[in-house]
Amino acid sequence: MRRRSRGRRDGWSDWNDWEYSRPRIPGNGIKAISQRGKFGQTWWAGRWLAALEELIDPARLSRGRSYARSGQVVKLDAGPQGVEARVQGSRPTPYSVTIRFRPLSDAEWDRVTDVMAGEALYAARLLGGEMPEQIEEAFRAAGAPLFPTTAGDLETDCTCPDWANPCKHVAAVYYLLGERFDADPFLMFELRGRTREQIMAALRARRAEAAPAATAAALAEAEASDEPALTPEPQEEAIPLTCESPEAFWSPPAALEEITTSFEPPEVEALPVKLLGTPPFWPNQRGFTTQAEQAYRALSARALRLAMEGR
Numbered sequence: 001m002r003r004r005s006r007g008r009r010d011g012w013s014d015w016n017d018w019e020y021s022r023p024r025i026p027g028n029g030i031k032a033i034s035q036r037g038k039f040g041q042t043w044w045a046g047r048w049l050a051a052l053e054e055l056i057d058p059a060r061l062s063r064g065r066s067y068a069r070s071g072q073v074v075k076l077d078a079g080p081q082g083v084e085a086r087v088q089g090s091r092p093t094p095y096s097v098t099i100r101f102r103p104l105s106d107a108e109w110d111r112v113t114d115v116m117a118g119e120a121l122y123a124a125r126l127l128g129g130e131m132p133e134q135i136e137e138a139f140r141a142a143g144a145p146l147f148p149t150t151a152g153d154l155e156t157d158c159t160c161p162d163w164a165n166p167c168k169h170v171a172a173v174y175y176l177l178g179e180r181f182d183a184d185p186f187l188m189f190e191l192r193g194r195t196r197e198q199i200m201a202a203l204r205a206r207r208a209e210a211a212p213a214a215t216a217a218a219l220a221e222a223e224a225s226d227e228p229a230l231t232p233e234p235q236e237e238a239i240p241l242t243c244e245s246p247e248a249f250w251s252p253p254a255a256l257e258e259i260t261t262s263f264e265p266p267e268v269e270a271l272p273v274k275l276l277g278t279p280p281f282w283p284n285q286r287g288f289t290t291q292a293e294q295a296y297r298a299l300s301a302r303a304l305r306l307a308m309e310g311r
Contacts, residue, residue: 026088029071033179039065044131044188045181051147052174055154060164064171073172078180080190085176087169089160095169099177100155103193104144111142113199117206126203128289131185146188 032039040046052061067073067087074094075086083099104112115138116122125132139146148154156170166174181187186196278288 023067023070023072023089024092026071026074026094028074029088030073030076030176031071032068032176033182035069039068039175040178040182042131042182042185043133044135044185045178047136047147048178048181048188049175051149055148055151056166060166061171061174063168064166064173065175067168067172068175072169073176076173076176076180078177078187078191080193080195082191083173083177085173087158087172089169095158095160097159097169097173098157099170099173101148101191102153102155108142108144109194109202112139112144113202113206115139115141117203123203123207126199146192 034040038046039049049061072088073085074088075084077084080103082101083097085097085099086094087097088094116126116135119138122132122135122138126135136146145153156166158167158169160167160169162168186199189196189199282288
């Protein structure tokens with residue numbers, strides 16, 4: 001992690017004034033949602049802060065925690081070019097803070113996308129706007145960690161006279177950035193060089209390419225082995241459904257009582273819709289996934305009611 005040098009301090013009086021003066025309280029500051037306890041409500045926001053603590057002395061980070069909670073950060077913009085922020089200190093003019101992430105190369109993103117597309121659960125959750133907890137494994141498998149792991153992954157700059165890295169102004173931005181990750185898990189991808197739209201398009205393209213290739217491979221394997229393309233799976237012994245008298249026709253056989261059933265919600269709602277994306281006939285290309293999820297939930301609830309009524 002690098003901190004750009006701003007040159008020497010102006011003198012002891014400048015340092016003394018900066019070190020011991022109370023910060024000005026801005027009227028338009030961005031106060032952290034978390035006012036006590038840990039920052040970040042989601043696992044990925046927590047992972048961001050944990051990654052920072054592995055690289056930085058936690059004592060340095062803690063200096064920015066009160067700044068983040070008291071609203072000293074008056075501006076925070078994050079995007080593909082990095083983070084630009086303004087933090088109010090003891091001086092009249094807020095300090096300028098910049099944070100730059102090392103972007104992943106095109107080759108690294110291609111490897112990451114291949115790994116994610118190869119796992120149906122990753123692809124489905126990402127296409128549905130969710131962040132799977134195992135996503136870091138996909139990045140590690142591609143040799144491109146998602147969260148910062150080395151000093152070279154982050155470059156920071158602040159116009160304050162403190163040479164510490166991070167200073168409390170940069171640390172305050174770190175904490176608020178964690179809360180931004182809560183609201184938008186794809187922001188970390190964007191800071192690494194890919195927008196959500198780019199990732200979605202790449203995943204859909206990979207999934208579309210993989211489907212016919214997998215079918216062709218299965219057919220080729222079946223032809224090479226002189227076996228039919230579809231081989232029935234071995235079945236358990238069937239329950240006899242014969243009846244000895246017409247009066248017993250509508251009575252279930254005793255063996256059915258041994259069958260147990262359970263109803264579990266799917267890991268990903270509307271999985272086919274999220275894998276295939278919005279159909280071209282949908283009028284405005286928005287809202288389709290949400291309505292599909294509602295329809296799936298309604299159908300599931302109706303099916304469950306019908307099943308329970310028959311018990």
